[in-house]
Amino acid sequence: MIKITLPDGTIKEFAKNSTPMDVAKSISEGFARNVISANFNDVTIETSTPLTTDGSLILYTFNDNGGKKAFWHSSAHVLAEAILSFYPKAKLTIGPAIDNGFYYDIDLGDDVISDKDFPSIEKKFLEIARGKHEFSLRSVSKADALSLYKAENNEYKVELIENLTDGEITFCDHSNFTDLCRGGHIPNTGIIKAIKITSVAGAYWRGDEKNNQLTRVYGISFPKQKLLTEYLELLEEAKKRDHRKLGKELELFTFSQKVGAGLPLWLPNGTALRNRLQDFLKIAQKKAGYEEVMTPHIGQKELYVTSGHYEKYGADSFQPIKTPKMDEEFLLKPMNCPHHCEIYNFKPYSYKDLPKRFAEFGTVYRYEQSGELHGLTRVRGFTQDDAHIFCTPEQLDQEFKDVIDLVLYVFGSLGFEDFTAQVSIRDKSNPDKYIGDAETWDAAEQAIINAATDKGLDFVIEEGEAAFYGPKLDFMVKDALGRSWQLGTIQVDYNLPKRFDLTYKGADNQLHRPVMIHRAPFGSMERFIAVLLEHTGGNFPLWLTPDQVILLPISDKYEKYSEKVLKSLENSEIRALVDNRSEKTGRKIRDAEVSKVPFMVIVGEKEEQDGTVSVRRHGEGDLGTFTIEEFISLIKAEESKTLKKF
Numbered sequence: 001m002i003k004i005t006l007p008d009g010t011i012k013e014f015a016k017n018s019t020p021m022d023v024a025k026s027i028s029e030g031f032a033r034n035v036i037s038a039n040f041n042d043v044t045i046e047t048s049t050p051l052t053t054d055g056s057l058i059l060y061t062f063n064d065n066g067g068k069k070a071f072w073h074s075s076a077h078v079l080a081e082a083i084l085s086f087y088p089k090a091k092l093t094i095g096p097a098i099d100n101g102f103y104y105d106i107d108l109g110d111d112v113i114s115d116k117d118f119p120s121i122e123k124k125f126l127e128i129a130r131g132k133h134e135f136s137l138r139s140v141s142k143a144d145a146l147s148l149y150k151a152e153n154n155e156y157k158v159e160l161i162e163n164l165t166d167g168e169i170t171f172c173d174h175s176n177f178t179d180l181c182r183g184g185h186i187p188n189t190g191i192i193k194a195i196k197i198t199s200v201a202g203a204y205w206r207g208d209e210k211n212n213q214l215t216r217v218y219g220i221s222f223p224k225q226k227l228l229t230e231y232l233e234l235l236e237e238a239k240k241r242d243h244r245k246l247g248k249e250l251e252l253f254t255f256s257q258k259v260g261a262g263l264p265l266w267l268p269n270g271t272a273l274r275n276r277l278q279d280f281l282k283i284a285q286k287k288a289g290y291e292e293v294m295t296p297h298i299g300q301k302e303l304y305v306t307s308g309h310y311e312k313y314g315a316d317s318f319q320p321i322k323t324p325k326m327d328e329e330f331l332l333k334p335m336n337c338p339h340h341c342e343i344y345n346f347k348p349y350s351y352k353d354l355p356k357r358f359a360e361f362g363t364v365y366r367y368e369q370s371g372e373l374h375g376l377t378r379v380r381g382f383t384q385d386d387a388h389i390f391c392t393p394e395q396l397d398q399e400f401k402d403v404i405d406l407v408l409y410v411f412g413s414l415g416f417e418d419f420t421a422q423v424s425i426r427d428k429s430n431p432d433k434y435i436g437d438a439e440t441w442d443a444a445e446q447a448i449i450n451a452a453t454d455k456g457l458d459f460v461i462e463e464g465e466a467a468f469y470g471p472k473l474d475f476m477v478k479d480a481l482g483r484s485w486q487l488g489t490i491q492v493d494y495n496l497p498k499r500f501d502l503t504y505k506g507a508d509n510q511l512h513r514p515v516m517i518h519r520a521p522f523g524s525m526e527r528f529i530a531v532l533l534e535h536t537g538g539n540f541p542l543w544l545t546p547d548q549v550i551l552l553p554i555s556d557k558y559e560k561y562s563e564k565v566l567k568s569l570e571n572s573e574i575r576a577l578v579d580n581r582s583e584k585t586g587r588k589i590r591d592a593e594v595s596k597v598p599f600m601v602i603v604g605e606k607e608e609q610d611g612t613v614s615v616r617r618h619g620e621g622d623l624g625t626f627t628i629e630e631f632i633s634l635i636k637a638e639e640s641k642t643l644k645k646f
Helices: 020-027 029-034 065-086 115-129 142-151 155-162 225-241 243-249 268-287 301-307 309-316 337-344 393-413 438-454 495-499 525-536 556-571 585-594 605-610 628-642
Strands: 002-005 011-014 037-040 043-045 055-060 101-107 136-139 170-174 177-180 194-204 213-222 298-300 329-332 356-365 381-391 419-425 459-463 472-478 484-493 515-520 549-553 576-578 599-603 612-617 621-627
Touching: 011 020, 020 029, 020 055, 037 065, 043 065, 055 065, 065 101, 065 115, 065 170, 065 177, 065 194, 065 213, 115 194, 142 155, 142 177, 155 177, 194 225, 213 225, 225 243, 225 525, 243 525, 268 356, 268 381, 268 393, 268 525, 298 301, 301 309, 301 329, 301 337, 301 495, 337 356, 337 381, 337 495, 337 515, 381 393, 381 525, 393 438, 393 472, 393 484, 393 515, 419 438, 438 472, 438 484, 484 495, 484 525, 495 515, 549 556, 549 585, 556 576, 556 599, 556 605, 556 628, 585 599, 599 605, 599 628, 605 612, 612 628, 621 628
Parallel strands: 002 055, 419 459, 549 576, 549 599
Antiparallel strands: 002 011, 037 043, 037 055, 101 213, 136 170, 170 177, 194 213, 298 329, 356 381, 381 515, 419 472, 472 484, 484 515, 599 612, 612 621
């Protein structure tokens, strides 16, 4: 007998060579029908894999990430078989699962796949899937594996196999199809009920532009047609909410090839939006005891050598800037923290002076590869709402919790209510990735776990996701479409204070090392605004939107009254403008709807006579007639609902 530990801690005994499916059936037949993959002792296996030792077992359905990964990886095999039926001379390379679906990279030779070929490939895919072919994994010797793929003239598979050793090479079979694969499949092809090929693109073998260019076919599949339909509807909604599209329509930002890829240019509307977000956080920071600082966009190379950033990022970032002086080099600032360490070093501090909280909206520069640039979410120049807290070890717990409160305040005021927290710790098996000793890392990681626990956060621990200088608490926010984004981060750092020789005089009159907290509730202004745009669809909270009210006089006779209403609104600090174009009122309303102005105010003869305004709400229609004072009160009431107090 072997002992199997389930995720809830339950331990069950089974006969040796029992399978994950046997375990699933022991729980319930209904549950077992939905189990498609498993994980045993941190290794993904098939539901038919014999279990021969004691261990921990996780059973996956399609609703689990592990289940989706196995489902989509298995689908990649079926896609490859379908493509080979049309292009038998094609050479297969790799076909992994990704966050949403899968892809397969294929060398098609002189053939080309375009979107007009998608329906026939999808049809063949479903034909194969309906055969309910079992996925079967078998071990193959290195010699036999090389022999097979050399016979097929597939240099890609040969290269992969040459980097493997006997005993770790496996093939996956289904139907009449065989592929080099390490495992992690669903029981059979029949579980796949729906498929959509989403796109086709070029990709270099192993991501190296010196290698052959392959054809990458992307797809997504589901165990029910209904799930695919819902996904495609979500995809259409995502297209409407694409921040690049909305940014152009709302005239927030643009890019210029002459300025440079990945370097956004903020237009007046976008600048006003950014400034409002910054002012919002600055007010909260002032209440929380932060002091504003400013640092230059460049620094001497030695600064980043000291901090460790040059060693970790230097080769992949913007290259040093030479000056007329021999051997003098500067770097575009990749991080604000080294500069803030030097600000702390300006003068000596005692324990009575701490904590010191330095905040800066600091622009930094990192050379992202051109293929990775994407609107505002991946850029080469971005502004962080950066702050660094220097405190005593005794102050660390409370300071960290106070930052959590600030992050939650930001999320709440901007409508991000659905989120989880991730404690990102180091990969203990790969210590070379990090600076500092194990003792300080243990202290920093435990400090974050304690603070997150005390604040009642719903958090998970992710190994290997820490920054190179310390662990962190990341906030994973779900947007209106259910997509998860990493927004907001808090990091504990014992290492930079040591590297920069930061000290304070303690109560014992001796010098001690402060602890450093890095924090950025927005993360970067660019990425945060991109996510906010897609989350809200451009319908920002009323307190944030660039123009809150647009006045629409039905003819030029009522422009004078419109100006009077405008002045009243502006005196109440309500952002408004007048559309005095010689267009019909219906056209003005349509244009205001496209611009997503929250309130439209119609001004005509009756309104002028009564001293009132007729109000429309974006996306809702007519709200009725209000006095100017009533309308102002309506706006103020809505603002106070969304802009929470800190």
